[in-house]
Amino acid sequence: MKTIHSTQNSFVKQLKKLHKKKYRDQMSQFLIEGPHLFAEALSAGQVMPYLLVEEDKLQTFQPPKDSEVIICSEDVIRTLSQTESPQGIIAVCHILKPPMTDILQSNCSLALLDDIQDPGNLGTLIRTAEVLGMTAVVLGKHCADMYNSKAVRATQGALFHLPVIRDDLNGLVNKLAQANVPIFATAMDGLPLEKVQIERKYAVVFGNEGRGIDEHLLSAANERISIPMAGKTESLNVTVAAGIVMYGLQAKKNG
Template structure:
């Protein structure tokens, strides 16, 4: 039986401050937990409700075989570690994976840099889109949402475990990539039609906060600006939606 202190400890991981201190994070939902168990992240513990245990025998068998610790919680106890109004009844605690960015190790044809993508739902969706289009490395500015935010994890639908995400990457840190041949491509309303853009051998795609647009610092190092042509009257596209369209064009 789980103690109140243990519940308090694990529920603290819903807070960014304690995720940083403990180097752990919570994931929730059947798909996310399955993806986490199959990844190279270390899983400390799995929590399930009795109802989930009774209705998901195959996954419970998989957890038992993996020898990961798991504990059955009452619904009211599970709610304390849940970030959703209608939890599925399964969550897991994983240890952060330390990903150290080194420009010399990057060999991909297309990289994605996210500047000030502060909305967790947008970030999670972009991560999922990148996974779909075969992007292996994503770079986040300091102003972007935290990758282990519960809303980011939920929106990524497990894709967070399929690629590398590097946090707190300044524009200065990636200047070496330009020297090594990467073209810096920035999404901007004043850019060239992305469907007419001729792809360089290696590019970094920069996506920015949809309301603020790209920073002057970013624009000053940009080689090319691209945009999605507008046909209607909307002021802008949601950055997550835009990312899917642009990546489809650049990775075809």
């Protein structure tokens, strides 16, 4: 079993490049940290070509057969970690790119994210969509990178169980219209959620934390929907609003 003790090791330097989106895109790989994300990746059949662990953590898990296990010093793990308290295990994962055709099924329920900028919000939205049984999440071109370490941690492993695709949302809504998939968009002046009628398939758009949804996407929607506010606060955080809307729509779809 290979061991690495120096943070100046060339392989360590190469992996550290994955902290930046530029190199994640070039190498089609990203890093995950900790036993929970490792277990989620393993349960989903995610290919992990390299597994870097501190020696005292080796007995706490069963590495997959197709992974090269490398014993690393605490300093190496700390160098590759992007958390304040590293958990002693880091895995290299492949970036998967599921085809759009796989998600445009007869009873699809899609969450379209328009320009979500905060990686934590993005990860939480993906986690919420997976929990609520959405078919897929589609990220607009200007969304934050889902393989940013903060986004990956916020998904709590949901990114391994749900197709997440980056696409041009303006082009996608045209395809959805041609496929007779109803499109909903969240807006303050929309129809109250409880009055919305849906069929077995739909897409729903959630917008940027500050500006909301792009006007072109709003105009392409079949229906604008809103969450009735009983209090005096004018708006909700996008992750909270999206959770309420997806829960409501999924309940109608499956009811």
